[in-house]
Amino acid sequence: MEAGLISGKTKVCGIIGDPIEHTMSPVMHNAAFRKLGLDYVYLAFPVRREELDKAVAGVRALNIRGLNVTIPHKVAIIPFLDKLDPLAEKIGAINTIVNEDGVLTGYNTDATGFLRALLERGIKPEGKKAVILGAGGAARAISFILAERGASMVILNRHSARAEDLARRIVQFSPEEVKALALNKENLKKTLAKADILINTTSLGMVPVVDETLVPAELLTKRLIVFDIIYNPVKTRLLREAETAGAQTINGLDMLVWQGALAFEKWTGRKAPFEVMKSEAIKALEHEN
Numbered sequence: 001m002e003a004g005l006i007s008g009k010t011k012v013c014g015i016i017g018d019p020i021e022h023t024m025s026p027v028m029h030n031a032a033f034r035k036l037g038l039d040y041v042y043l044a045f046p047v048r049r050e051e052l053d054k055a056v057a058g059v060r061a062l063n064i065r066g067l068n069v070t071i072p073h074k075v076a077i078i079p080f081l082d083k084l085d086p087l088a089e090k091i092g093a094i095n096t097i098v099n100e101d102g103v104l105t106g107y108n109t110d111a112t113g114f115l116r117a118l119l120e121r122g123i124k125p126e127g128k129k130a131v132i133l134g135a136g137g138a139a140r141a142i143s144f145i146l147a148e149r150g151a152s153m154v155i156l157n158r159h160s161a162r163a164e165d166l167a168r169r170i171v172q173f174s175p176e177e178v179k180a181l182a183l184n185k186e187n188l189k190k191t192l193a194k195a196d197i198l199i200n201t202t203s204l205g206m207v208p209v210v211d212e213t214l215v216p217a218e219l220l221t222k223r224l225i226v227f228d229i230i231y232n233p234v235k236t237r238l239l240r241e242a243e244t245a246g247a248q249t250i251n252g253l254d255m256l257v258w259q260g261a262l263a264f265e266k267w268t269g270r271k272a273p274f275e276v277m278k279s280e281a282i283k284a285l286e287h288e289n
Contacts, residue, residue, distance in 0.1 A: 011040045012062070013267055016047040016055055017070035024231075025068055027284045028260050028277040035273045040065070049076060056080040060102050066267040067097040068260070074137045081106045090173055091144045093137045096263040107266060110138060111145035113259030114229070117250060123197075123225060125149035131191045133183060133214055134201035135162040138229055140169075142199060147174035154191045156183040185216060192219050198242075200228045205236035213237040222246030231256050232285055257281055 015025045021044075029042035047055045052073055059067060069077055074093040078084065081097065083105040088094045094106035118125065128151045132139055135157040146153055147170050155178070157163035163180035170178045181187040192198060192215075204212045210233050220226065226242035231252035239249045261272035 006041055007039065009039055011065040011267075012043065013040060013066045013068075014043040014045050014064065015068040015070060016045045016073060018046055018048050018072060020044045020046045020070070022232075023070065024256065024281045024284050025260055027280045028257065029264060031280040032261075032264055032273050032277050035276045036268075036270055038268060038270070040268065047073065049073070052077055053080055056104065059097065059099055059104065063099065063102075065099055066263065068263055069095050069097065071137065078106060080104075087111060087144070087148075090148075091140050092169065093140050095141075095259065096266060098266050107263070108141050109259040109262040109266075110141040110255070112262055113255045113257075114142050114227075115145050115149065116258040116262075117254040118227075120254065121248075121250065125151040125197075127151070128196040129153070129194055130197045130199060131156060131188075131195045132199050132201060133157075135159075135166045135180075136201065139201040140166060142201060142229075143170055143178075144173070147176055147178065150176060151197075152177040154179045154181060154195075156181050156187055156191065158183045183214065185219075188215060188219055192221075192224070195224060197225045197227065200226075200230070200236075200238055203230070205238055206230045207232045211237055213241065215241075217241040217245070220245040220247055224248075225250070228252060229255055231281075232288070234282075234285065253278065253281060253285075 023044050026042050026044055033040040081104045085107045088106050088108040091108050094108050095110045096107040098105050125146050130146055130151050130153040132155045155163040155167055160182040167178045167180035204214055220242045224247040226247045227250040228236050228238050229252040230236050234251050242249050257278045261274050264272040
């Protein structure tokens with residue numbers, strides 16, 4: 001395909017969510033399609049919760065090849081799909097849909113994207129003690145992939161009942177210890193003293209509230225790996241203070257790009273140009289800021 005030329009054969013992929021204007025996915029995927037010379041285009045579609053069933057029907061009717069799914073639809077969309085990948089079924093949330101002749105299958109590349117971001121740095125979850133901040137959709141994906149890979153964990157959430165619900169779901173599939181506690185300074189101090197990895201899955205610290213953090217700086221130590229899944233800003237206050245404490249830090253950009261790359265591969269059957277996708281995401285972030 002000639003770069004930028006859309007034809008009657010062009011396959012359509014996209015992302016749905018509400019809101020959706022902030023997404024980095026179109027710049028990443030369209031750059032990847034161009035790099036490999038694929039006759040695909042990737043678009044962002046704002047979809048309200050009450051229109052979700054119609055949107056899925058449209059995927060079938062218009063023969064859209066695949067979708068990414070973001071907040072707030074990762075759980076609500078499941079009843080409208082035909083099949084779930086086994087990992088997505090365990091997690092109970094999806095972020096990727098593949099359309100094979102009208103049969104829609106849901107996958108969770110958030111989980112595998114997070115894992116790839118760890119493994120690329122030589123960090124293996126086996127035997128690690130993780131502390132997870134938050135109990136939403138991203139926490140679901142991350143906690144399940146960590147449990148599957150042999151990590152134990154404590155889930156901290158401001159509403160402890162939600163953390164307890166998630167922990168109960170995970171222990172059905174994991175022999176490792178999974179605890180749930182209220183997110184407060186006392187529990188942070190107690191759990192971080194024994195932790196190997198701290199993962200922030202909440203939005204606190206994201207643009208525009210970049211000076212906010214859930215973790216007091218004095219609780220961060222050089223023995224910790226600190227992973228903040230926020231990618232805007234690239235370096236949150238949590239990561240800045242973790243660096244000052246001597247901890248190894250990971251921002252959310254690699255997870256973002258890996259989840260996109262893994263979805264790309266499911267839609268196209270081609271190896272994703274990860275570095276191209278990452279470069280375009282960084283450019284988009286720099287332009288936005």
